[in-house]
Amino acid sequence: MRWNTFFAAMLCVALSACATYTAVDPNKPVTIGDGVTVDAQVAWATTSSYQTGTVWTIDGLRLNSLRFLTGITPGNPMMTIPGLARKDMIPYSESMLPNDVMDLVTGTLAKGGFQQVRGDNLKPAPFGSVPGFRFDVSLTTEDGLLMKGTSLIAQRGGKLDVILFLAPAEYYYDRSLPTVERIFASVRVPATAAAKAPGA
Amino acid sequence: MNLVWRATAALATALIACTAIPVHAAGQLDVPPPVGYRPALNTAEGGLWAIMDKVEDQIKVSPALVTDEALNTYVHKVVCELAGEQCSSLRLYIVDDPDSNAMTAPNGMVIVWTGLLLRTQNEAELAFVLGHEITHYLKRHSVLNFEHATNAAGTVAFLSTATLGLAALPAALIAIGGIASYSRDQEREADEGGFKLVVGKGYDPRQGATFMANTAEEEDANPKRRKPSAYLSSHPATKERLATLTKRAGEIEAQTRNNLVATDEYRAAISPHRAAWLEEDFNRGDYLQSVAMVKQLVKAEPGSAELQYFLGEAYRRRNAKGDLESATAAYQAAIAAMDAPNAAYRGLGLAALKSGQKDVARGAFQKYLSLEPDAKDRAIVEYYLTTVGGTP
Numbered sequence: 001m002r003w004n005t006f007f008a009a010m011l012c013v014a015l016s017a018c019a020t021y022t023a024v025d026p027n028k029p030v031t032i033g034d035g036v037t038v039d040a041q042v043a044w045a046t047t048s049s050y051q052t053g054t055v056w057t058i059d060g061l062r063l064n065s066l067r068f069l070t071g072i073t074p075g076n077p078m079m080t081i082p083g084l085a086r087k088d089m090i091p092y093s094e095s096m097l098p099n100d101v102m103d104l105v106t107g108t109l110a111k112g113g114f115q116q117v118r119g120d121n122l123k124p125a126p127f128g129s130v131p132g133f134r135f136d137v138s139l140t141t142e143d144g145l146l147m148k149g150t151s152l153i154a155q156r157g158g159k160l161d162v163i164l165f166l167a168p169a170e171y172y173y174d175r176s177l178p179t180v181e182r183i184f185a186s187v188r189v190p191a192t193a194a195a196k197a198p199g200a
Numbered sequence: 201m202n203l204v205w206r207a208t209a210a211l212a213t214a215l216i217a218c219t220a221i222p223v224h225a226a227g228q229l230d231v232p233p234p235v236g237y238r239p240a241l242n243t244a245e246g247g248l249w250a251i252m253d254k255v256e257d258q259i260k261v262s263p264a265l266v267t268d269e270a271l272n273t274y275v276h277k278v279v280c281e282l283a284g285e286q287c288s289s290l291r292l293y294i295v296d297d298p299d300s301n302a303m304t305a306p307n308g309m310v311i312v313w314t315g316l317l318l319r320t321q322n323e324a325e326l327a328f329v330l331g332h333e334i335t336h337y338l339k340r341h342s343v344l345n346f347e348h349a350t351n352a353a354g355t356v357a358f359l360s361t362a363t364l365g366l367a368a369l370p371a372a373l374i375a376i377g378g379i380a381s382y383s384r385d386q387e388r389e390a391d392e393g394g395f396k397l398v399v400g401k402g403y404d405p406r407q408g409a410t411f412m413a414n415t416a417e418e419e420d421a422n423p424k425r426r427k428p429s430a431y432l433s434s435h436p437a438t439k440e441r442l443a444t445l446t447k448r449a450g451e452i453e454a455q456t457r458n459n460l461v462a463t464d465e466y467r468a469a470i471s472p473h474r475a476a477w478l479e480e481d482f483n484r485g486d487y488l489q490s491v492a493m494v495k496q497l498v499k500a501e502p503g504s505a506e507l508q509y510f511l512g513e514a515y516r517r518r519n520a521k522g523d524l525e526s527a528t529a530a531y532q533a534a535i536a537a538m539d540a541p542n543a544a545y546r547g548l549g550l551a552a553l554k555s556g557q558k559d560v561a562r563g564a565f566q567k568y569l570s571l572e573p574d575a576k577d578r579a580i581v582e583y584y585l586t587t588v589g590g591t592p
Contacts, residue, residue, distance in 0.1 A: 090485045107485025117483050123579035144263050
């Protein structure tokens, strides 16, 4: 059995319980990292670590999470997972097409302990002023809760930016999706950042 | 603390404080449990069954439980053919999990992972695995292990392993894993017992060794892997098992003409689910093993357009040196076969796009969109088309 994922999940719970949260001001632009700026729209709580990037939540990480993983360089995984070595993660490659990036995201979520992870509805979408793409995900948590998610992604200057929203399919996803859509639409990146068009 | 935890803690406390509790009711663990057997609740074995019953309750309501009637009926038929009169004591649960594994619990639960059904290539191979697991049940290995955990600390550790977070199916499966942590001698005994069950039903005695060889080959494909598969983790060295099974098959072959493999029946049972299981396997991101596994499936069924398509997908996702060429060849083989999945054209387009073969990519994407005009990913494929100078 997957003891590693069990312990990873336990560790995640422990870490999230101990993490320090600060309030996100909904009335000011928020610069996340690697030049990505968004408007929060509503009051979120935020925490961040070098392992999991910046994470926002309204009701708690198990009920909604908006994860910003920016500036991922080639050869590195999207995020690290407690209990899993880097060699066991899927690395990003600059040559990846949007389909490959969708596989990278879903595969990383599966390695994090989620089950029945599926990506769907892959389509081009602007990431601020640069071309990007987005797709939806569905998955089941270790304790059987059905979750839905949506993501906005860009490949800029050889690096990968991922914004990923996850919430339980029942109630929480639909409730916060309009807010998340407005956040996606508010993304701004520096004009100088060299963007790679999907498939280019 | 939930009720299960409270019950477990109470049971553990009782075991520590009251070592006079008989471990099992009948006192005969060297014979198979009688049909309809149920230990008295005031025995430790009865407590163990009670815990397993709780686990079973969780599995019954888990969203990961595969409820497809035809598939359950087919696998249940194989279980019952092997178990004979014990069939009525066994209850089958197929769980949607890409790991290759199967287990029996002391209370008669038989759990089969979809990852196993994806990998066994015929009924005889599946029968080998099920025969092995049924032998664990008939030999009452988990109850014997429980009996040996009679010192207080050992018992508490055993129960803790068996009841970690029973609210969740994966945790419930971990619980079964704790119960089904057998010694290597027990695994050897299960191999031999399973072998006899399989041979007794007329199955080809060589298929067990074939499954073992394929499992080992898949694992060897990933030198960075952290642990053996769930199915091999507690078992004797694979080479030893292979040698033993091959030797036993040779002995039996000389005495019998067993040749039941039942490949067609097996494929008919799993074919409605195989594509979804392959996707789930790929989504684990262990592409080294996925390529090896799909190559084995293609080797056994080279004319399958579906398998050629998924071989292409496995190569494309692994993306090692030479993989784009291998992916392209597999997609083309799929397209050349009858009943090619439309997605094979998309896969070919993606591989060609990454290889810089714009003409091939353009033609493949256009074909895909003509076959799948309402494809959910139409917008991104149209975008890919624009990058190679094409229009839908």
